[in-house]
Amino acid sequence: MNNFKMTHxxxxxxxxxxxxxxxxxxxxxxxxxxxxxxxxxxxxxxxxKPEHYKPAFLQAMQEQxxxxxxxxxxxxxxxxxxxxxALDKSGGLLRSVSATFFGISSAQSAPELLAxxxxxxxxxxxxxDLISMNDQLFERIKSLYDKKEQLALTKEQNKLxxxxxxxxxxxxxxxxxxxxxxxxxxxxEISGLQNKFAQNMLAxxxxxxxxxxxxxxxxxxxxxxxxxxxxxxxxxxxxxxxIFGLDNPSIMPFxxxxxxxxxxxxxxxGYLMRCNNNNDKDNKELIVRLISLRNEKAKLLGFENxxxxxxxxxxxxxxxxxxxxxxxxxxxxxxxATQEAADMQDMIGSKFVLQSWDWRYYSEKIKxxxxxxxxxxxxxxFEANNVRDGIFWVCQQLFDISFTELSNIPLPHPDARxxxxxxxxxxxxxxxxxxDLFARPGFKRGGxxxxxxxxxxxxxxxxxxxxxxxxxxxxxxxxxxxxxxxMDETETFFHEFGHALHNLxxxxxxxxxxxxxxxxxxxxxxxxxxxxxxxxxxxxxxxHYQTGEVIPQDLIDKMEKASKFGQGFKTMEYLGASxxxxxxxxxxxxxxxxxxxxxxxxxxxxxGLLSQIPPRYRSTYFQHTMAGGYTAGYYSYIxxxxxxxxxxxxxxxxxxxxxxxxxxxxxxxxxxxxxxxxAMDMYVNFRGSKPSIDALLKxxxxx
Numbered sequence: 243m244n245n246f247k248m249t250h251x252x253x254x255x256x257x258x259x260x261x262x263x264x265x266x267x268x269x270x271x272x273x274x275x276x277x278x279x280x281x282x283x284x285x286x287x288x289x290x291k292p293e294h295y296k297p298a299f300l301q302a303m304q305e306q307x308x309x310x311x312x313x314x315x316x317x318x319x320x321x322x323x324x325x326x327x328a329l330d331k332s333g334g335l336l337r338s339v340s341a342t343f344f345g346i347s348s349a350q351s352a353p354e355l356l357a358x359x360x361x362x363x364x365x366x367x368x369x370x371d372l373i374s375m376n377d378q379l380f381e382r383i384k385s386l387y388d389k390k391e392q393l394a395l396t397k398e399q400n401k402l403x404x405x406x407x408x409x410x411x412x413x414x415x416x417x418x419x420x421x422x423x424x425x426x427x428x429x430x431e432i433s434g435l436q437n438k439f440a441q442n443m444l445a446x447x448x449x450x451x452x453x454x455x456x457x458x459x460x461x462x463x464x465x466x467x468x469x470x471x472x473x474x475x476x477x478x479x480x481x482x483x484x485i486f487g488l489d490n491p492s493i494m495p496f497x498x499x500x501x502x503x504x505x506x507x508x509x510x511x512g513y514l515m516r517c518n519n520n521n522d523k524d525n526k527e528l529i530v531r532l533i534s535l536r537n538e539k540a541k542l543l544g545f546e547n548x549x550x551x552x553x554x555x556x557x558x559x560x561x562x563x564x565x566x567x568x569x570x571x572x573x574x575x576x577x578x579a580t581q582e583a584a585d586m587q588d589m590i591g592s593k594f595v596l597q598s599w600d601w602r603y604y605s606e607k608i609k610x611x612x613x614x615x616x617x618x619x620x621x622x623x624f625e626a627n628n629v630r631d632g633i634f635w636v637c638q639q640l641f642d643i644s645f646t647e648l649s650n651i652p653l654p655h656p657d658a659r660x661x662x663x664x665x666x667x668x669x670x671x672x673x674x675x676x677x678d679l680f681a682r683p684g685f686k687r688g689g690x691x692x693x694x695x696x697x698x699x700x701x702x703x704x705x706x707x708x709x710x711x712x713x714x715x716x717x718x719x720x721x722x723x724x725x726x727x728x729m730d731e732t733e734t735f736f737h738e739f740g741h742a743l744h745n746l747x748x749x750x751x752x753x754x755x756x757x758x759x760x761x762x763x764x765x766x767x768x769x770x771x772x773x774x775x776x777x778x779x780x781x782x783x784x785x786h787y788q789t790g791e792v793i794p795q796d797l798i799d800k801m802e803k804a805s806k807f808g809q810g811f812k813t814m815e816y817l818g819a820s821x822x823x824x825x826x827x828x829x830x831x832x833x834x835x836x837x838x839x840x841x842x843x844x845x846x847x848x849x850g851l852l853s854q855i856p857p858r859y860r861s862t863y864f865q866h867t868m869a870g871g872y873t874a875g876y877y878s879y880i881x882x883x884x885x886x887x888x889x890x891x892x893x894x895x896x897x898x899x900x901x902x903x904x905x906x907x908x909x910x911x912x913x914x915x916x917x918x919x920x921a922m923d924m925y926v927n928f929r930g931s932k933p934s935i936d937a938l939l940k941x942x943x944x945x
Contacts, residue, residue: 448684579810632783642666692741740770764882806943818857
């Protein structure tokens with residue numbers, strides 16, 4: 243018996259030893275196990291305690307192992323039903339426990355949950371590998387794949403079988419035993435490093451504090467930002483001071499409005515130096531090890547580098563296609579950004595040379611000067627609940643769906659709110675949506691995302707409702723004051739709602755065909771952004787939080803004129819991160835990389851990124867790629883933007899951006915099918931032709 247199998251045997255012995263305890267808890271004290279007696283079968287969030295997760299995971303892995311064994315030990319000849327469908331259905335409890343745990347631990351990063359992530363990571367990696375490299379299981383799948391044309395499968399079943407076969411091959415099923423063992427060890431270490439990277443970033447982001455004791459140093463800052471900083475200081479035991487952090491609702495307006503150039507530099511330096519401080523949270527050596535292991539894994543599986551492996555099942559297919567797209571946008575973006583920098587230097591004069599910590603501050607000044615428009619003038623019209631209701635209205639106009647708030651239903655966090663989504667007939671239930679909008683510095687992972695506590699599927703002929711969640715890090719309301727969103731936060735809310743619609747409208751029979759390629763997944767979210775600031779939308783939801791006055795037309799006109807302002811900076815910082823991600827994963831000798839030198843070479847030497855524009859994510863806190871999810875895939879946002887810009891043109895061409903017939907086609911061909919169809923086929927089915935890059939360049943003001 244090899245070491246890996248021996249290790250797994252010991253693990254499963256422990257699982258079995260714990261089984262009696264778990265079984266006793268199944269219908270009793272562990273709310274993660276047994277039937278959910280909650281509205282719509284949502285998790286019993288208020289009953290779940292950290293100590294419930296580990297026994298639930300152990301029980302869930304044991305159950306799936308038994309389900310897999312039942313498939314492989316069957317005396318019946320392999321069929322779609324007893325092999326492919328059975329495998330797709332297996333692990334139901336593990337899916338449920340995992341969705342709850344990772345959903346909660348991202349939004350409420352308690353220390354005990356972070357420790358449990360570290361403990362569970364190798365167990366889950368080994369469990370998944372034992373399935374994906376199970377020789378008997380693969381033999382049954384291959385026997386069906388080799389004769390799939392003779393099986394009279396539906397289109398969906400054929401796609402599931404094909405994807406499953408390719409997934410097994412990509413995960414090492416055809417490797418000799420010694421190389422399988424090597425791959426298992428690589429997967430385990432990669433999983434652990436990704437988890438460690440994310441935890442280091444969370445810790446470094448939460449640890450930074452800019453403490454201000456002199457009120458004069460607050461000059462230029464909006465009143466609500468100052469009030470939030472005072473509350474943060476009081477909670478930290480420093481009443482009478484003001485504390486600013488690296489969470490977006492704190493740092494971004496600080497860089498935008500703070501008159502103190504010295505303090506802007508301190509804030510931005512703290513932000514850019516996360517996990518690059520040569521302490522126990524430093525990620526540089528971790529990154530070298532991580533990208534080296536990924537490269538080794540790719541070569542083991544027969545790919546030139548990890549980028550080729552990652553792109554193999556995506557629309558781009560090869561790194562060259564990614565670089566070609568990025569290069570097409572880089573040149574015009576650099577021209578615009580260079581002019582933006584020159585305009586700011588003209589405003590500064592000879593007092594000093596423009597630096598990165600000056601960019602947002604002087605960009606705001608120029609916007610006010612050019613367009614007589616300030617972010618603070620706009621925010622009173624973007625109260626969080628009004629924006630949410632505006633999104634509901636847009637969805638109703640497009641798809642005739644409705645959202646009704648639910649009470650007396652378990653919530654993942656007291657800040658969250660729950661809604662039931664119904665279809666056009668007012669009766670058909672599409673799913674449950676949780677919305678959790680506000681930042682919890684140090685306890686909620688940064689950024690914004692849409693996740694699922696239960697994905698859509700079918701139980702025989704009954705559609706199982708998805709339970710989806712939108713989680714953001716917007717500025718929380720202070721006391722009885724309203725939560726006012728920035729334009730960027732408003733656009734983010736629309737973006738994440740597009741992901742939610744994708745989850746709610748999905749209509750597939752099998753888990754294995756529910757997903758879409760990484761470079762297609764942002765199409766539903768990004769196309770939704772187009773409705774955020776349309777005059778028809780603004781007239782409906784953009785109401786002054788105090789007076790109820792609808793946003794005036796002259797302000798809408800100013801917003802429209804300023805809509806392409808600053809796109810040079812925004813595009814270059816995004817593209818910089820996209821290049822960096824790809825460069826790491828095509829590197830031929832990643833084990834020899836010096837992270838800081840590599841980053842500088844990739845961005846500034848090779849591409850000429852302006853010195854005043856850091857990439858949106860520097861290496862040591864680039865969670866999208868280093869912690870998984872968007873590894874060799876950060877380009878996906880701009881790839882999908884080509885689709886969404888061209889796709890929104892389909893609505894514009896009708897003369898009505900709320901054209902229901904076009905929306906129905908988008909729902910039918912893009913949102914509902916999951917991954918049953920090829921991604922480009924889905925787009926062409928909707929649009930009638932392949933997309934052009936022209937609409938993207940026009941929308942960004944780069945053409």
